[in-house]
Amino acid sequence: MDRIDLSVDLGPLSLKNPVMTASGTCGYGIEFKDYYDLNKLGAIVIKGLTLKPCSGNLNPRIAETTGGLLNSIGLENPGIESFIKNYIGVLRDFKIPVIVNISGHAVEDFARLADKLAPYSEISALEVNVSCPNLAGGGMAFGTDSELVYRVTKKVKENYPGSVIVKLSPNVTDIVEIARAAESAGADVLSLINTLLGMAIDVEKQKPVLGNIFGGLSGPAIKPVALRMVYQVAQQVEIPIIGMGGIMSGKDALEFILAGASAVAVGTANLVDPLAGQKVLREIHDYLIKHNIERIGELKGKAL
Amino acid sequence: MDRIDLSVDLGPLSLKNPVMTASGTCGYGIEFKDYYDLNKLGAIVIKGLTLKPCSGNLNPRIAETTGGLLNSIGLENPGIESFIKNYIGVLRDFKIPVIVNISGHAVEDFARLADKLAPYSEISALEVNVSCPNLAGGGMAFGTDSELVYRVTKKVKENYPGSVIVKLSPNVTDIVEIARAAESAGADVLSLINTLLGMAIDVEKQKPVLGNIFGGLSGPAIKPVALRMVYQVAQQVEIPIIGMGGIMSGKDALEFILAGASAVAVGTANLVDPLAGQKVLREIHDYLIKHNIERIGELKGKAL
Amino acid sequence: MKNFSDIIREVGVIMAIVKNSKQLGNGYYRLDLADSIIARKGIPGQFLHIKISSDNVYDPLLRRPFSIYDINRDKGIVTIVYRVVGRGTQILKEVDRGNHLDVLGPLGRGFSTDWKNKFLILIGGGMGLAPLYFLAKKLVTSNRVLVLAGGNSEEDLAFFNESYGLLDLNLLNATLDGSTGYKGNVIELFEEQLSYYNPDYIFGCGPRGMLKRLKEITEEHNLMGEISLEERMGCGYGVCLSCVCNTEKGNQRVCKEGPVFNINEVIFDGQD
Amino acid sequence: MKNFSDIIREVGVIMAIVKNSKQLGNGYYRLDLADSIIARKGIPGQFLHIKISSDNVYDPLLRRPFSIYDINRDKGIVTIVYRVVGRGTQILKEVDRGNHLDVLGPLGRGFSTDWKNKFLILIGGGMGLAPLYFLAKKLVTSNRVLVLAGGNSEEDLAFFNESYGLLDLNLLNATLDGSTGYKGNVIELFEEQLSYYNPDYIFGCGPRGMLKRLKEITEEHNLMGEISLEERMGCGYGVCLSCVCNTEKGNQRVCKEGPVFNINEVIFDGQD
Numbered sequence A, B: 001m002d003r004i005d006l007s008v009d010l011g012p013l014s015l016k017n018p019v020m021t022a023s024g025t026c027g028y029g030i031e032f033k034d035y036y037d038l039n040k041l042g043a044i045v046i047k048g049l050t051l052k053p054c055s056g057n058l059n060p061r062i063a064e065t066t067g068g069l070l071n072s073i074g075l076e077n078p079g080i081e082s083f084i085k086n087y088i089g090v091l092r093d094f095k096i097p098v099i100v101n102i103s104g105h106a107v108e109d110f111a112r113l114a115d116k117l118a119p120y121s122e123i124s125a126l127e128v129n130v131s132c133p134n135l136a137g138g139g140m141a142f143g144t145d146s147e148l149v150y151r152v153t154k155k156v157k158e159n160y161p162g163s164v165i166v167k168l169s170p171n172v173t174d175i176v177e178i179a180r181a182a183e184s185a186g187a188d189v190l191s192l193i194n195t196l197l198g199m200a201i202d203v204e205k206q207k208p209v210l211g212n213i214f215g216g217l218s219g220p221a222i223k224p225v226a227l228r229m230v231y232q233v234a235q236q237v238e239i240p241i242i243g244m245g246g247i248m249s250g251k252d253a254l255e256f257i258l259a260g261a262s263a264v265a266v267g268t269a270n271l272v273d274p275l276a277g278q279k280v281l282r283e284i285h286d287y288l289i290k291h292n293i294e295r296i297g298e299l300k301g302k303a304l
Numbered sequence C, D: 001m002k003n004f005s006d007i008i009r010e011v012g013v014i015m016a017i018v019k020n021s022k023q024l025g026n027g028y029y030r031l032d033l034a035d036s037i038i039a040r041k042g043i044p045g046q047f048l049h050i051k052i053s054s055d056n057v058y059d060p061l062l063r064r065p066f067s068i069y070d071i072n073r074d075k076g077i078v079t080i081v082y083r084v085v086g087r088g089t090q091i092l093k094e095v096d097r098g099n100h101l102d103v104l105g106p107l108g109r110g111f112s113t114d115w116k117n118k119f120l121i122l123i124g125g126g127m128g129l130a131p132l133y134f135l136a137k138k139l140v141t142s143n144r145v146l147v148l149a150g151g152n153s154e155e156d157l158a159f160f161n162e163s164y165g166l167l168d169l170n171l172l173n174a175t176l177d178g179s180t181g182y183k184g185n186v187i188e189l190f191e192e193q194l195s196y197y198n199p200d201y202i203f204g205c206g207p208r209g210m211l212k213r214l215k216e217i218t219e220e221h222n223l224m225g226e227i228s229l230e231e232r233m234g235c236g237y238g239v240c241l242s243c244v245c246n247t248e249k250g251n252q253r254v255c256k257e258g259p260v261f262n263i264n265e266v267i268f269d270g271q272d
């Protein structure tokens, strides 16, 4: 990609370009082999890991809505032990930063996950998913309480020597307050947003479509909300932001960067089109050429 | 509409059918004359009124997003005095309940609006819009604080002898807490949801599309979130709910009713198609016939 | 699908049949719609609000407004001319003859046309020439008409030069690149013409900046006239207040009180 | 638009040309796509994941999965047969010959076809007969094949009776209304047939309830075979875990480890 400088700094991480994959929408990166070389992207974020193996939620696990996707996969994953045994090796083949997304149901879960992943240099950073229910605390998601976000972030930082990205839930009254909590606990980077809590009802069966009743809404439908949150948070924190939520095109990605994001992640778009990440990257590149912009960094936060 | 009973009770109000218009998407009802007789619907909710005349926000005031609409009209309206002088007469011609939506920037504003509208029997109920910023309280919307929602509701109830509907903002961590606050302050009915806060950026101009930067997201994109909130609130409050957010078809309306709404309001769909309300009503009717259901009431909350 | 009974009773929302859809060159497209009601009722300056997505598909969500370019009342055909600028028009250009389009219209307040034996100047910039064509056609039967057509280049104006060329009027071009006619913008050309002519009334349509300048000039010269404005539209029929513009009477809806306004009334402030 | 270079390099995401799209009667539709890569690579039981909306339009958002009904390798044509059940298929049926469709495929694990001189029974319910057709076509060349076709009525089966009728196999119908063949469901017919025949291997495709019963019977009779499952799919290529089913090996992805599974492996629990 000739004279254009697409590289971005994500706190301690340096990416050769700003396009990442979003957790849960690219598996462990291996299925892309048939389509394109994921190493073209800036980084990949693999799917959410929990301490114990988890078989996920009942089917149906997805429902299509207008411009959106409801999912209640339920964090199906082999658990940390099996991950370390069976997948770390595969990840070694990537030439770009690999970020591992971790989830828990108690503050201690996050600490243990961080501790177990600490030895592996194959991993460039942890992304802490605080959107799951806090079982000890009555089931509200960690991410809706700034005090809990602070504690989870702090614990992970204490147990993990590398970079820590905190991924915020959008289902909150004041996203800035939560972002500040993560920052003050030492988060290196913020990811926003995770999915909006939603549901769909099957009018023929007269019951919820999803086996789990509620699901997370993603896709272009949520882009305006995601963009607003990135815009708000970018004005109030110093640490870099990975913007995501409905990015389908280079134009969408650029909106996030103009709103203050340093990098972007492509999620649902991967499901619709395995080539989405590459397409987003190419369209960003084309935009820079067209507008005579030499470094992507010049655009960061320009609409603020 | 033959043997099918479409009537619904909305607390103190009785509607001949569950389909209403949503505030701000049907003006004062008069523009529909050219298209169909609005008296076919269950009720109409006219656009938001404030104490003083308000000329609204800068253009552009709308932006289209995937399956959604961002608006920042900014409550343009002639103010309560001019409304009473020039519009109350027009509303007298409606044979269905006319609900007036009121907004304010201080608790006292709501009280005064309620007081001024109290004498007019042309109005069947007030809908209290708590989504505007509370200027005295630092600019966060009233609707994001259960204490403020309680106080606004209480004040309006004290000053208005008729039915009071409280319309909730979805931009909150816990919608049930806010709904309970309104209920305990004496709200007769709840409307949910108002718009989600969002934004869009023009990548050519490299600045926000809307003159006001942020806008409210409505339309089918937000339906999953709206439906989830109705579903959650319906399980926790006793008072009836008017469901809205992205209703485009009878099927959409039925999802809200199955989730626990007593009635539904059609908003953005009116902009896309002036016949939307009538279409939603007809499709509900057709569904009941097809499924051999005699009373719409049988469906209320069936998916809970 | 709309119920047939709705279509008959509620004129205004119409499933119009595409009679012809073609590229005119230089990014311009022409769409002929067969609908006797619109063809009977439409007047110059009014617009159609066209649904781009098919039934039950909500992306793109909103309708798109287009001015009436021409009407053949006998054949019951109404024509729009448009440029592909974004997603909606991109999709619109793919419609095929025989397809149905959900059209709301004719909407808004049009130009005044009851003029007799007057000298009228029509000033159009770019796509602003589209609604002025239908107006010119009405006016030429009993008035002397001068049309000033502004564009980037000769190519840009080719289609309009051809169509206006068939009407009994005078036509002058202004192009930014000077490839035909006056070199400069159409407002400069208008100012120049005002040293020769004194029109009874003027009509303008084009970008906001052009109309703003036009108003300054008409005020300077004490001229009267009408201009057609563009604003982003939600509904197109007056219920949402998306499309307001500032006027001497306060905010007015471009879709309802406009798009045509008295040039003296409009206040050009705020954003460009 | 996809870049042409992508299309060539990354097989799997393909802009296929619609060769033919037609209604077969009784709500069935047939779509022929010209694409030499899919036609060369596709095997029975695999599916195509078709994007319904056009470029940059995100409603409907997801692709729709359809089994390969047939392939003409020489002509480079792959065919699907489908029923209109919702919005996606409603839109799909409007595509015209010559249009391009964005197709991902062929995807998933297909049926085993390397059988010789065996007696094979294929049991299909409704649309389940679509993928079995391509399978039957492969199998009949060197095996004895019995097809049991279940549907609501004679009409429902008319298309498949005609197409399967041209192959060298035995075909029996089961209809719920008894309008042709056995009166009852196709599983009852299968059970009845098992009192005459002892197949070497069976293949099944149809609604979940039918496959669940089929598994019970094959277990009872100690039969081996394969079934093709349906689940809602997000991606279709294994990254999202939307489509899992429970098996002896734990959760498996219908789009990747399936849609065809060993019948002994699948565990039918939970929701129907």
Ligand SMILES: Cc1cc2nc3c(=O)[nH]c(=O)nc-3n(C[C@H](O)[C@H](O)[C@H](O)COP(=O)(O)OP(=O)(O)OC[C@H]3O[C@@H](n4cnc5c(N)ncnc54)[C@H](O)[C@@H]3O)c2cc1C
Residues within 6 Å of the ligand: B064, C047, C062, C063, C064, C065, C066, C067, C068, C080, C081, C082, C083, C084, C085, C086, C087, C088, C089, C090, C127, C130, C131, C229, C230, C231, C232, C233, C259
């Ligand atoms: C009264 C009126 C008459 C018009 N007549 C014509 C005409 O005769 N020929 C023609 O080519 N164009 C005309 N326009 C402009 C035309 O409506 C836009 O070009 C069109 O809406 C662009 O749609 P899009 O989806 O391709 O663009 P996008 O940029 O993708 O549209 C996004 C949104 O912005 C709105 N929008 C974009 N540009 C404009 C604009 N210039 N004015 C208002 N809204 C806009 C769209 O309607 C849509 O809601 C007219 C506009 C108005 C208000």
Ligand SMILES: Cc1cc2nc3c(=O)[nH]c(=O)nc-3n(C[C@H](O)[C@H](O)[C@H](O)COP(=O)(O)OP(=O)(O)OC[C@H]3O[C@@H](n4cnc5c(N)ncnc54)[C@H](O)[C@@H]3O)c2cc1C
Residues within 6 Å of the ligand: A064, D047, D062, D063, D064, D065, D066, D067, D068, D080, D081, D082, D083, D084, D085, D086, D087, D088, D089, D090, D127, D130, D131, D229, D230, D231, D232, D233, D259
């Ligand atoms: C592997 C596989 C092969 C299939 N082969 C065929 C075939 O050959 N012919 C045929 O007619 N149908 C087939 N189907 C079913 C077909 O995918 C659905 O009928 C179609 O997706 C419905 O789309 P819609 O938009 O019309 O329906 P809608 O109900 O509007 O779709 C809503 C959502 O539900 C999903 N969905 C709906 N029904 C099904 C279903 N039965 N299975 C999986 N997802 C569903 C859609 O994909 C979409 O995401 C197959 C499904 C799978 C999984």
Ligand SMILES: Cc1cc2nc3c(=O)[nH]c(=O)nc-3n(C[C@H](O)[C@H](O)[C@H](O)COP(=O)(O)O)c2cc1C
Residues within 6 Å of the ligand: A022, A023, A024, A025, A047, A048, A049, A069, A071, A073, A075, A101, A129, A167, A193, A194, A195, A217, A218, A219, A220, A222, A244, A245, A246, A247, A265, A266, A267, A268, A269, D234, D240
């Ligand atoms: C199928 C699916 C699975 C997901 N799994 C995870 C996950 O395991 N951990 C996580 O933090 N986010 C997960 N997400 C959220 C995405 O990473 C992303 O934050 C969200 O979908 C918004 O981006 P998008 O609109 O581009 O998809 C998942 C999303 C989808 C659609």
Ligand SMILES: Cc1cc2nc3c(=O)[nH]c(=O)nc-3n(C[C@H](O)[C@H](O)[C@H](O)COP(=O)(O)O)c2cc1C
Residues within 6 Å of the ligand: B022, B023, B024, B025, B047, B048, B049, B069, B071, B073, B075, B101, B129, B167, B193, B194, B195, B217, B218, B219, B220, B222, B244, B245, B246, B247, B265, B266, B267, B268, B269, C234, C240
């Ligand atoms: C153009 C527009 C103006 C609106 N004005 C108001 C208003 O004045 N008061 C109010 O309470 N809600 C207002 N709303 C919110 C709607 O009444 C409704 O709650 C929201 O749009 C969700 O419903 P929908 O998706 O069907 O539009 C407005 C919405 C739109 C689109």
Ligand code: FES
Residues within 6 Å of the ligand: C232, C233, C234, C235, C236, C237, C238, C239, C240, C241, C242, C243, C244, C253, C254, C255, C256
């Ligand atoms: S576009 Fe809605 S009022 Fe003009």
Ligand code: FES
Residues within 6 Å of the ligand: D232, D233, D234, D235, D236, D237, D238, D239, D240, D241, D242, D243, D244, D253, D254, D255, D256
């Ligand atoms: S559909 Fe995504 S893993 Fe199968």
